[in-house]
Amino acid sequence: MRVRRLTVIGVGLIGGSLAKALRQAGAVGEVVGCGRGRPNLEKAVELGVIDRFTHAIGEAVAGADLIFLAVPLGAMRPAFEAMQGRLAADAVITDGGSAKASVVADCAAVFGGELPNFVPGHPIAGTEHSGVEAAFAELYHNRRVILTPGAGTDPQALARVRAVWQACGAEVIEMPVAHHDEVLAATSHLPHMLAFGLVDALARMKENDEIFRYAAGGFRDFTRIASSNPVMWRDICMANGPALSAMLTEFSNEMTELADTIRRADGDHLLEIFQRAKAARDRYVDGLLESNE
Amino acid sequence: MRVRRLTVIGVGLIGGSLAKALRQAGAVGEVVGCGRGRPNLEKAVELGVIDRFTHAIGEAVAGADLIFLAVPLGAMRPAFEAMQGRLAADAVITDGGSAKASVVADCAAVFGGELPNFVPGHPIAGTEHSGVEAAFAELYHNRRVILTPGAGTDPQALARVRAVWQACGAEVIEMPVAHHDEVLAATSHLPHMLAFGLVDALARMKENDEIFRYAAGGFRDFTRIASSNPVMWRDICMANGPALSAMLTEFSNEMTELADTIRRADGDHLLEIFQRAKAARDRYVDGLLESNE
Numbered sequence: 001m002r003v004r005r006l007t008v009i010g011v012g013l014i015g016g017s018l019a020k021a022l023r024q025a026g027a028v029g030e031v032v033g034c035g036r037g038r039p040n041l042e043k044a045v046e047l048g049v050i051d052r053f054t055h056a057i058g059e060a061v062a063g064a065d066l067i068f069l070a071v072p073l074g075a076m077r078p079a080f081e082a083m084q085g086r087l088a089a090d091a092v093i094t095d096g097g098s099a100k101a102s103v104v105a106d107c108a109a110v111f112g113g114e115l116p117n118f119v120p121g122h123p124i125a126g127t128e129h130s131g132v133e134a135a136f137a138e139l140y141h142n143r144r145v146i147l148t149p150g151a152g153t154d155p156q157a158l159a160r161v162r163a164v165w166q167a168c169g170a171e172v173i174e175m176p177v178a179h180h181d182e183v184l185a186a187t188s189h190l191p192h193m194l195a196f197g198l199v200d201a202l203a204r205m206k207e208n209d210e211i212f213r214y215a216a217g218g219f220r221d222f223t224r225i226a227s228s229n230p231v232m233w234r235d236i237c238m239a240n241g242p243a244l245s246a247m248l249t250e251f252s253n254e255m256t257e258l259a260d261t262i263r264r265a266d267g268d269h270l271l272e273i274f275q276r277a278k279a280a281r282d283r284y285v286d287g288l289l290e291s292n293e
Numbered sequence: 294m295r296v297r298r299l300t301v302i303g304v305g306l307i308g309g310s311l312a313k314a315l316r317q318a319g320a321v322g323e324v325v326g327c328g329r330g331r332p333n334l335e336k337a338v339e340l341g342v343i344d345r346f347t348h349a350i351g352e353a354v355a356g357a358d359l360i361f362l363a364v365p366l367g368a369m370r371p372a373f374e375a376m377q378g379r380l381a382a383d384a385v386i387t388d389g390g391s392a393k394a395s396v397v398a399d400c401a402a403v404f405g406g407e408l409p410n411f412v413p414g415h416p417i418a419g420t421e422h423s424g425v426e427a428a429f430a431e432l433y434h435n436r437r438v439i440l441t442p443g444a445g446t447d448p449q450a451l452a453r454v455r456a457v458w459q460a461c462g463a464e465v466i467e468m469p470v471a472h473h474d475e476v477l478a479a480t481s482h483l484p485h486m487l488a489f490g491l492v493d494a495l496a497r498m499k500e501n502d503e504i505f506r507y508a509a510g511g512f513r514d515f516t517r518i519a520s521s522n523p524v525m526w527r528d529i530c531m532a533n534g535p536a537l538s539a540m541l542t543e544f545s546n547e548m549t550e551l552a553d554t555i556r557r558a559d560g561d562h563l564l565e566i567f568q569r570a571k572a573a574r575d576r577y578v579d580g581l582l583e584s585n586e
Binding site: 203205216229274 | 523
């Protein structure tokens with residue numbers, strides 16, 4: 001499965017960690033980095049994450065047998081455009097975008113249909129930190145990576161991407177694009193909206209200094225994801241808009257109902273909700289996530 | 294400041310940790326536990342958290358010079374009733390309730406007005422675990438404790454309670470009851486509603502097993518507080534209903550607006566919200582909390 005030349009477009013936490021993991025596994029020859037910011041790319045060379053870099057995507061992909069697109073979702077389409085006519089015949093492309101329908105559509109728009117060597121993917125991993133300095137080889141260890149191949153995806157390209165992620169210690173799962181986008185809207189995109197929204201609401205209150213002063217440890221955990229990259233999250237909202245906005249509206253209605261339940265002082269109903277939630281979290285979340293670490 | 298006899302009513306995480314901290318500080322003679330569940334109280338004796346126990350509050354408070362009420366908010370009023378006529382002349386009472394107006398009202402209803410030796414309090418500390426086995430002496434170390442004395446609170450009782458918390462390593466702050474309840478609605482009660490609500494919503498989806506399977510680390514942090522004690526949280530909702538339901542309704546409206554912004558694909562507005570939230574969290578939350586640890 002050895003990769004001769006890996007090109008990472010977007011050398012941050014996600015892209016940098018893939019390069020580091022493949023290097024640690026001895027599964028990659030040369031790593032070429034591509035991005036807009038020179039200081040970050042220089043840092044990546046200094047840290048040994050990449051061997052060399054260029055700001056031009058067309059140049060970066062030439063001669064690569066594996067290309068990893070780890071840019072915000074809004075930058076996917078221009079990246080595909082810049083690759084056109086520069087790809088080696090055996091080049092396999094995959095990505096790390098948190099929504100898949102938009103990336104598949106971007107690729108199809110540029111290449112005039114499904115590109116057999118493109119395998120859409122999403123590693124379910126990350127931290128609230130970004131940039132190449134946050135990258136580490138173990139990020140994908142025991143994490144799940146979802147691949148969403150289409151009917152026209154080349155089976156050999158799919159097998160290759162699967163093997164790459166397995167070499168990083170990840171568990172690889174396949175599902176349809178639309179299902180991925182709904183599941184992620186529920187488990188990742190919606191929680192991020194709530195965390196961003198809560199911190200923003202509190203920051204807009206008068207005396208917000210004092211408000212934050214009395215926030216306890218639970219608040220810090222709850223809002224950690226509000227420290228995530230704003231550009232990335234704007235792009236996720238734009239890319240997964242229909243699934244996410246529908247889920248957010250529904251959740252918002254449920255919270256209005258909960259406010260009514262509190263106003264009516266309906267203790268039995270409140271207890272029922274809280275008990276069901278606690279049982280679900282204790283059973284599923286800890287159980288499933290811990291089995292995963 | 295040495296406490297001759299401490300009575301802890303409700304020997305769980307909060308009550309047990311106060312007893313442990315005062316013992317570790319060498320600041321307490323005897324500790325009497327009081328509660329309903331015999332196994333938990335026997336465990337508390339076995340762990341050395343309390344010296345002896347009784348299920349009768351009237352008996353438990355007799356001869357105590359410090360009484361700590363660490364029961365769910367719904368159990369405060371019956372506890373005050375059971376104390377009546379059994380308190381020593383020098384007995385000082387304080388509590389650990391997460392909402393203060395309701396406790397102050399419960400006390401006044403039972404004693405026919407403000408009780409000079411009652412100092413309402415709230416340690417801003419906790420974990421998602423409960424029960425005496427979760428208690429530890431360092432829980433209050435470098436944490437804030439808010440006291441909300443009234444006009445009729447005896448200054449000596451206030452000084453005593455302040456000294457007790459300081460002996461546990463806490464920083465003590467005073468504020469009016471209503472202000473406490475608003476600040477806590479924003480920083481603690483509202484986030485708990487969102488976490489309980491989100492986990493409950495996901496648990497009610499079909500294929501919820503699968504949904505939780507793809508939840509990443511951020512989801513686990515975000516929903517940790519949904520593993521908190523359901524009875525305690527029902528009581529907090531009932532006790533701080535007006536402040537909490539108002540805040541929840543407002544937040545719910547903001548999330549409906551956010552859904553519209555996503556639907557309109559207004560990227561500039563989304564970026565503005567996310568950037569403001571990230572800046573606030575990075576600046577206030579980490580800064581303030583870390584200075585606090």
